[in-house]
Amino acid sequence: MFARLKQMLIKEFIQVFRDKRTRFVLFVPPIVQMLVFGYAATYEIRHVPTAVLDLDHTQESRELVARFSATPYFDVKQELDDRRQIADILDRGQAVVALHIHPGFAEQLRSGQTAPLQIIVDGTNSNTALIATGYANQIAQGFALDYQRDRMQRMSPALVERAPQIQLDARPWYNESFTSRWFFVPGVIGSLTLVLVTTLTAFAVVREREIGTLEQMMVTPIRPSEFILGKTLPFFLIGLFDVALIGTIGTFWFRVPFRGSIFVLFAGTVVFLLCMLGIGLFISTVSSTQQQAMVTSFFFIMPAITFSGFGFPISTMPQWLQTLTYLDPLRYFLIVLRGVYLKGIGFDILWPQMAAMLALGVTLLTVSVFRFHKALD
């Protein structure tokens, strides 16, 4: 058995590495995608172009505006003098946020009334809008709190000194400076492995079927189980290698911290690869041409990535979708990846994810191998 398997493996490796284009497919797309994702994928907002319509022109209104431009989030680019201009610059996309300070702003503040501050945000990118509104609210609130504190101080300094005050001591763990890249890079490792291993496995088997060499293989003494093992083992190894390759880029190029143990990551990768090989094999049993295999993989890959928590939180999806995500192997692998990279946690916490992937992987492989046997008969 080992002799036959060895021959089969040698054949597979030769086949994979002989063709210049296949070699290209193995290594270049993952690296390119990793680099593009690492640089482009970000939910952070910085330097949002901001326009100001200050109709009050007082020290107070100017101080408020100064607070906005003092943050890295807002860049005050334009000063307007008519409210109709707001619509114009937002329509043209020259500013994403507009602050509108009404006349009498300082007057109202001084007399202890509530002064309105209007913030108009372009909602075409709902995420930028959401975060920008959050920051704007925080800045305005900070201004109001300080202003009121000053007023109290003037009225009854002795009392204010003793007035109770509650502060929030926010401690962001694992990603102290809210770097989007730290969130995305481990996710990209998982998604790329998923894409690569499923499509390659599916393609390898289907191509043999399409060009008729599958039948030729079957008349040799090789057993179906050896054939399957011979087909999947190379991609298993390539999958491991790619995780190592893009993981290295993540750590050394993008400087994402690696706080856990390589061993835990290795174990997680192994069980995840079981799932991917199972799916790749399954796709190959339902496709007769490479084109069909490619398209079927696409139908699997898109939902698998979207519902994995890769870039869109699972907790905000509709309930029925959340339940469905439990069937997504990538969901568990991403928890393992982020857990190992950012949280530095180990088996004691990650065992449910590992167990889930193992169960899914074994089920998928069993079903695929069974179907594969049937397809050969």
Next chain:
Amino acid sequence: MSYRRFAAVASKEMIQIIRDTRSLIIVILMPIILVLLFGYGVNLDVKHVPVYVFDREGSQQSQDLLKRFQASEYFRLIRAVDSYPKLVRAIDDGHAKLGLVIPPDFSQRLRSGQPVSVQAIVDATDDNTANVAVNYSQAVVNGFSQDVQIEWLRDRGVTFTGLPLNVEARTWYNEDLESSAFIVPGVLALVMSVIGAFLTSLTIAREWERGTMEQLVSTPVTSLEIMLGKLVPYFVIGMFDVAVCTALALLWFKVPFRGSLMTLFLCSALFLIVVLSLGFFISVIAKNQLAASQIALIATFLPAFLLSGFLFAIEQMPTVIQYITRMLPARYYVSALKKIFLKGTPATMLYGELVPLTIFTVVLATIATRAFHKRLV
């Protein structure tokens, strides 16, 4: 160029698409699936963040503060724990995204007028959710602090009203900050990329691989007729998919549509020609299906997904990447889509998108024709 010969090639291509059930399913089902996938799966709005609480005091006042968190739709109090390690564990294994720790002397310090801080441990692995959660917690704590202060001062005979500033945040174009309104229009670009480049390059690469392209070339059909005959059916399918996606966006997801359908179809037609030419070009240079599909993914799908502003705001990317996006047709198409759907920008104000798209159309169509000619001679 003869219309009859062109029509013959085109109808042969159409028959081929219709006969292959799976391709047919793809061209009809894929747009629907992608729209549903992103419409439901992508929601960046942060709500119901799971919170664990370690209330070390359990007094009336600490409970009051927690009630405020409970009342906010942004948080969901899951459990109160009685030790710090339990809280840490919940953050580690992902059951809690936010952990609140209220100090044991909370109410006592408040009574004596000392500042108190409430600790908020945030799982910042997902920087976006964490950031928003911190902002909202800040707002809750500030509001509580204000009220406690005002009450305290009132007991001592000093009257103060609430905060002197009232922030009215308004979001234009997407008033409820629906993620689907921001995501779904952009899905059109993904669909066009898949149909236009991915599917086309695969189909044509198959003809090269099987040698049927050479057979076709040996007939009296000219190369231009072949190219047009191959691409026009996909163009028709692509435009049909634009209609399907738009209908789904408007009727199912209730995405606002403020522009004109004419403009939408004009932009879509331009972009479709761009991706079709690209798909054709890829098939000419790639020769085998695996390589063609991978190149198509990297050259069209990935930019449409990552670098087009579909999900991630272009202004937030590093400057170098921003320059790269200017060379990508998808960027202009996505920008046009958002403006047409949400802002209702008329065609005359879309020159910033239409001019680049037209240039891309001409350039890429020329390159594809040239490459095809060259390959034949």
